[in-house]
Amino acid sequence: xxxxxxxxIVDLQNISLRFGGVKALTDISFNVREHEIRSIIGPNxxxxxSMLNVINGVYHPQEGQIFFKGALRKxxxxxxxxxxxxxxxxxxxxxxxxxxxxDNIMTGRNLKMKCNFLQHALYWGAAQKEEIAHRxxxxxxxxxLEIQDxxxxxxxxxxxxxxxxxxxxxxxAAEPHILLLDEPMAGMNVEEKQDMCRFILDVNDHxxxxxxxxxxxxGVVMDISDRVVVLDYGKKIGDGEPDEVKNNPDVIKAYLGTxx
Amino acid sequence: MLYREAGxxxxxxxxxxQIFPIRQDRIxxxxxxxxxxxxxxxxxxxxxLKAILIPVLIFSLAAIGLNILTGYAGQLSLGSAAFMAVxxxxxxxxxxxxxxxxxxxALVLAGVTAALVGILFGLPSLRxxxxxxxxxxxxxxxxxVWALVKFPWFSNNxxxxxxxxxxxxILGYTFSxxxxxxxxxxxxxxxxALLAKNMVRSSTGRAWMAxxxxxxxxxxxxxxxxxxxxxxxxxxxFYCGVAGALYAYTYIGTVEPEGFNLDLxxxxxFMIIIGGVGSIMGxxxxxxxxxxxPIFLDNFVPMIFGDALGAGFVxxxxxxxxxxxxxxxxxxxxxxxARLWQIxxxxxxxxxxxx
Numbered sequence: 001x002x003x004x005x006x007x008x009i010v011d012l013q014n015i016s017l018r019f020g021g022v023k024a025l026t027d028i029s030f031n032v033r034e035h036e037i038r039s040i041i042g043p044n045x046x047x048x049x050s051m052l053n054v055i056n057g058v059y060h061p062q063e064g065q066i067f068f069k070g071a072l073r074k075x076x077x078x079x080x081x082x083x084x085x086x087x088x089x090x091x092x093x094x095x096x097x098x099x100x101x102x103d104n105i106m107t108g109r110n111l112k113m114k115c116n117f118l119q120h121a122l123y124w125g126a127a128q129k130e131e132i133a134h135r136x137x138x139x140x141x142x143x144x145l146e147i148q149d150x151x152x153x154x155x156x157x158x159x160x161x162x163x164x165x166x167x168x169x170x171x172x173a174a175e176p177h178i179l180l181l182d183e184p185m186a187g188m189n190v191e192e193k194q195d196m197c198r199f200i201l202d203v204n205d206h207x208x209x210x211x212x213x214x215x216x217x218x219g220v221v222m223d224i225s226d227r228v229v230v231l232d233y234g235k236k237i238g239d240g241e242p243d244e245v246k247n248n249p250d251v252i253k254a255y256l257g258t259x260x
Numbered sequence: 261m262l263y264r265e266a267g268x269x270x271x272x273x274x275x276x277x278q279i280f281p282i283r284q285d286r287i288x289x290x291x292x293x294x295x296x297x298x299x300x301x302x303x304x305x306x307x308x309l310k311a312i313l314i315p316v317l318i319f320s321l322a323a324i325g326l327n328i329l330t331g332y333a334g335q336l337s338l339g340s341a342a343f344m345a346v347x348x349x350x351x352x353x354x355x356x357x358x359x360x361x362x363x364x365x366a367l368v369l370a371g372v373t374a375a376l377v378g379i380l381f382g383l384p385s386l387r388x389x390x391x392x393x394x395x396x397x398x399x400x401x402x403x404x405v406w407a408l409v410k411f412p413w414f415s416n417n418x419x420x421x422x423x424x425x426x427x428x429x430i431l432g433y434t435f436s437x438x439x440x441x442x443x444x445x446x447x448x449x450x451x452x453a454l455l456a457k458n459m460v461r462s463s464t465g466r467a468w469m470a471x472x473x474x475x476x477x478x479x480x481x482x483x484x485x486x487x488x489x490x491x492x493x494x495x496x497x498f499y500c501g502v503a504g505a506l507y508a509y510t511y512i513g514t515v516e517p518e519g520f521n522l523d524l525x526x527x528x529x530f531m532i533i534i535g536g537v538g539s540i541m542g543x544x545x546x547x548x549x550x551x552x553x554p555i556f557l558d559n560f561v562p563m564i565f566g567d568a569l570g571a572g573f574v575x576x577x578x579x580x581x582x583x584x585x586x587x588x589x590x591x592x593x594x595x596x597x598a599r600l601w602q603i604x605x606x607x608x609x610x611x612x613x614x615x
Contacts, residue, residue, distance in 0.1 A: 056480060058476070058480065077479075078479045078480045078482075079479055079480075079481075079482045079483065079484055081480075082480060082481055082482035083482060087481075088480060090477065094474050094476065094477035094480075095473075095474070095477070096469055096470050096472075096473035096474060096477070096478075097473050097474075098469060098472070098473050098538065099466070099469050099470075099473065103466055103469070106463070106466055107466050107467075107470050107478075107481055107483075108481060110463055110466070110467060110481060110482055110483060111481075111482040113463045115462075115463065117459060117464040117491060117495065120458055120459050120462040120463060120464045120465075121455040121456075121458050121459045121464075122455070122458065123458035123461075123462060127458075127462060128274065131277065131462055131463075132272075132273045132274055132277075135273045135277070136273065139273075170481070174481070174482070
């Protein structure tokens with residue numbers, strides 16, 4: 001592959017997150033480098049999704065620092081994270097059920113659209129041009145993810161696997177620097193998983209998007225990740241390249257298990 | 261067989277994103293516009309214009325307003341009538357107190373006033389949702405009507421807040437006949453419906469629907485919840501406000517605050533439930549349905565049963581039918597008449613060879 005793994009783009013230092021008395025994350029540090037595929041694995045309740053929520057500003061950790069592109073990040077709201085180029089998909093599909101596939105993906109481009117509601121109301125000149133310019137970008141994503149045939153279908157009517165793909169499309173439409181994927185392959189059959197893996201690798205290769213991935217399918221994780229971080233009960237128990245992690249005794253004990 | 265789109269290819273995205281992408285729909289739309297814009301005022305009598313067509317148009321506009329807020333942005337509101345009252349009284353005061361105020365400017369200012377009040381009462385929506393928000397808008401409903409009665413300034417010191425709308429004059433022409441008032445209302449409502457449709461099919465509307473369908477995801481994508489919700493309140497109240505002003509100026513003529521009571525708010529809510537939540541066309545269908553149904557029942561029930569049932573029964577019968585219909589629509593077709601129309605069109609595309 002031609003892609004070059006670059007410098008550290010997100011650096012998380014000593015992150016701790018509590019909900020009342022429940023410690024979701026305890027003193028976790030790891031980093032993500034530009035253009036890499038970074039996986040987060042661990043048993044249920046290990047704090048993987050919380051980790052993603054910390055990165056894109058849904059949760060604010062009580063302790064620790066986040067450096068984004070080298071700069072210390074202040075407490076930020078999710079829409080600010082989006083403005084800085086962090087997009088994500090959700091574990092439970094978070095599409096806008098009443099809207100068509102096309103409209104859903106168009107929402108991904110909202111931050112790049114500059115017209116106000118009065119211009120939209122007239123739908124003339126600038127507003128229409130803008131709409132069409134973004135439609136062209138969205139159509140590129142639609143083509144990339146091979147969902148041309150369903151673009152006018154309301155997402156509520158689509159099967160699960162396709163909904164996951166539409167959600168990826170919506171995140172991609174924002175042209176993010178970093179893409180956070182929360183279990184993009186959960187509940188899929190083998191073929192759908194293969195497709196999804198191919199799309200993730202293509203995105204990474206074609207757009208150079210940095211990807212942070214949560215996934216339970218170890219075959220997939222070990223195959224496509226550059227580096228893997230392992231969480232257990234909110235603590236980091238392993239970090240490194242797939243082979244390294246695979247042979248880490250703590251990780252085997254907590255999560256991977258052994259064949260008896 | 262006439263309703264086919266075979267051979268109609270869209271070569272540009274502009275063509276693909278038209279309001280009516282199918283040619284037959286476009287033709288049908290313009291035919292409707294001509295019928296209601298030209299033929300109807302020429303051919304119908306005063307009763308139809310004054311008692312049916314003008315109110316249908318005005319309630320359609322109010323229903324569009326509520327649909328923007330409830331149907332598109334997902335914020336339940338029971339204050340539509342109060343925002344109509346704000347519009348009506350604001351227009352009255354602007355025309356009364358500012359010398360030479362043009363009617364159309366007063367109409368826009370009335371909408372803007374209602375929008376500002378709407379933003380104020382929309383603030384609770386940032387913290388509360390669903391039924392609780394409905395209760396908060398209920399406060400708007402009662403507070404505004406109370407304030408309009410309480411402070412005589414609003415009604416220029418008339419007793420119990422009754423005001424009589426001034427003449428409607430645009431560029432020296434006074435709209436005094438029902439025909440003229442109808443055409444004016446028709447043009448304003450058609451124009452505003454177009455603006456509403458444009459808003460909901462572009463980024464503004466997508467923001468509203470995103471907040472309606474899943475607010476957390478909307479935020480993560482970059483929508484500002486506060487801005488989006490308050491914009492929905494503002495635009496919705498603007499529409500209700502203009503509808504209220506038209507209600508006073510081209511429909512009733514003499515209004516009092518008590519006329520904009522909770523019953524009217526509910527009536528508008530029923531319009532969007534029956535017409536179609538989240539549909540501009542549904543707002544028109546719902547308004548027409550709710551205005552026409554009582555008239556239909558008034559004439560139809562005595563026709564079948566004669567006078568045996570008595571007048572009291574007929575008016576109660578209306579309520580029974582209303583209640584029944586609302587339950588029916590909520591259970592069977594939550595997207596209302598607009599959805600039924602859409603299903604009919606989908607069937608028609610395949611008719612008569614559905615396989």
